[in-house]
Amino acid sequence: MSTLFNLKNGPSRTFKPKKVAEGTKQWQLKQYAQATLGSGNLRTAVQLPEGEDVQEWIAVHVVDFFNHVNMLYGTISEFCTPTECPVMNAGPKYEFHWDDGDGQRRAAQLSAPAYVEALMTWAQTILDDEKHFPQKIGVKFPPTFMATAKTILRRLFRVYAHIYHSHFDQICALGIEAHLNTNYRHFLLFVDEFKLLSEKDLVPLEDFNNTILQETGK
């Protein structure tokens, strides 16, 4: 258990983050996460809080998952090169092509890094757009909000799928597989709770998904 959330320290002579000392916030976090995550709490955590607006609840999660994917992909982005991943895929069975929505061209076959870059830039633009994700207090969501949210989540899922299929070894070598697993589980439980993605959307990680859903007592 001790290394489940172990923080990897580099061997560098001058760059030595301190060991997590007992009593510090980081230590507290570690204890807490070890005690909490992995049990059934995420299933409860994704449920709509009593009295909350479902769109508001989904909006905050879409933003969170965007940030999480950005963070996770960022850790392995050096490994995900046009040479190593010439096509955005989730294993050899699923390829994803990018359509920037201008209606001019066919969906383009991009390398994984180019695809992710396009995806994240696209998503960022929408998340920053007051029309789609209103940030001002009291402003309502547009009627298209649910469709927008689903599209973003569906595309974010592909980055998870690509990481699992093509970069999981590297994730393990970096010691963040537990973090990825927890986070993906959170993602899946969330989209499952509100039926935001179809089974077909989730097919590239289907076995894993079934395990998660079954294990959390769905």
Added chain:
Amino acid sequence: MFSRVLKSTNSGNPTPPSKEPPTTPSKTRSGHAHTKSQSQSSTAVPPSPSRIPVPTTPSSRSGMDRAGRDGYAKENVRTAPPPPSPHGDRSSYLSFLFPQQQQQQAAVSAPGTPVKVNKVAQPTIPHNPTTVSHTQQPQLQYGADEDVHMQTMRGTIDPRMLKGMPPGGAGGAMRYNPLERVQEDVHMKTVAREPAPPPKERVMQPWERELLDKAETKRKATVAQIYFLDYYFDLLGYLSARKKRLETFKVDTAERNVTGSDYNRELASYNGRERVVLRKRRTKLRVEHFRIIAQVGQGGYGSVYLARKNDSNEVCALKKMRKGTLAKMDEVKHVLVERDILTAVKTPWLVRLLYAFQDREHVYLAMEYVPGGDFRTLLNNSGVLKEEHARFYAAEMFMGVNELHKLGYIHRDLKPENFLVDGTGHVKLTDFGLATGALNPLRIDSMKNKLDQVKDQDLIFRSTLERRTMYRSMRMAEPRYADSVVGSPDYMPPEVLRGKTYTYSADYWSLGCILFEFLCGFPPFSGHTPEETWANLKNWHKVLRRPVYDRPEDLIFNLSDIAWDAVIRLIAHPKDRLSALPDVQSLPFFTPIPFSSLRARDPPFVPMLDGETDVGYFDSFESEADMAKYAEVFKKQRDVAAVEEKGGKAGRNNWVGFTFGRHVNAVPMPPRGPKPEGEPLQTIF
């Protein structure tokens, strides 16, 4: 630990998982076999839940059409026939989901030793009872089984997938699953031509290992780990606190007998407040959320403003840096390190980071505002410090630098500009941008070159008085020299300038130079020109002389013996230099100083502040006279901007993990009753 155990378990399997064959786009996208496999699988064997179902429509169009329905861009899910062994080396990603079961495994197996506990990889179906249950009721009964882990793993990682799948080698595959056969048909050519490569599991390629060893890669992983811990800590804490607030609301309204429409009104109001909090949780921190009060600094890479955060009214120093400039000057790493140090800080000796955020063009660090100005300004104003004041400030500086060292960083470029005077008159260290493991190699090269170019005859000996006067006039002419992009080498130890190995004692050299300047009014190696400074640094042991004043009115400027002793114990060759705080504390010069209670002592000077946003101790960026000091800084900044080519776009991955601090950590005031203060941790479990 457990995942490691599982991994080693896997790698020790008699039939190691195979690596997927490389994608051949033209093959994988062929759709003609799909309908066939569909019909076969439905008639022969019900699809195992672990199987990736084959799309019902033969063409990849379906993905496009469906995707195009809801809003944004159309997108394609290109579905290709399943490969022989899709998930072979993926089983370990389940590790996190089965902590208890893995614990059992861990107990019986020595970590790191390949163990044959994982029956998953046994390829033959008769030994696999779960396949039977697959056909009946997939996965539902696993929970009741004693061997939960094994069973579930089977359901997830189909044993058939874990086979090596040598071409034509596994007759068993065809025996128990017609689906498999169809897939083999589809992939036959590919598989035949490209036999499954040997399992690559956990064997990193050299280029991968090189990347994994990079400090930057490790840093990102560490930041991600902390980020997720922090996120879940925050999320679960939020949910728990929210639950409590609702309970409080219910109890409160019940106690007050609020019913009917009154109750509904209060409930709506309560829910509205919760919604505001929730919305703020996703609101990205932007520079618009700050009101700029005044500019308080200008460096080569950006500006520093005094600002107030709109919603919380917090006052902070907002450091704004252009991504393009930082990328151009190879300073991204330095800013990230600064951010890392600042987020780790919990000591009064280092400036605290409140928020870090970014937009397309800039990165921002919102730091605690330290209103007393920096030591450059203080020295420009005071010239020479009294020995007791120099002792106090130097001691505080050592404490600050020691905190940085405790975090594992060496600053290497300490100068008076890095030390600020806070509202109480005590010292804080700021600007850790250079405190990385490695200086920019280009910069080291250029410094080395400059040292090498210096000829011995360039060495000019000047009297103390001359040097002091010269330095004063230089400071008048160019007071913010060190703020410009290139910076000044005045306080840098020779081993750093030469790119040699250095230790924590590198910073003690710099502090020695600062102490010298406190006592003498000029830094020990400053020359009239940059060349002269370089010459002085190269010949530092000849240049470093105890300043002597002989004019009667100047005699008070002469250093005491213990002060000079302190200076030369710090400005010394690395092997002779003091290198630990206790050694410094035991110097006779510092013995009058109670290091442990420094911050409780009265400082020599307490800034006279007119409120928390007083910028009187900083240069005024509205005054032409003050701005003239920055002419050089601005010029260098323009030079950098002119050659800037790396725009913001290339920088996305550079800045992952930079953002720090939630926009809103406040909780709404509950309608009535006390604010819930309880531990969020306790209710969650």
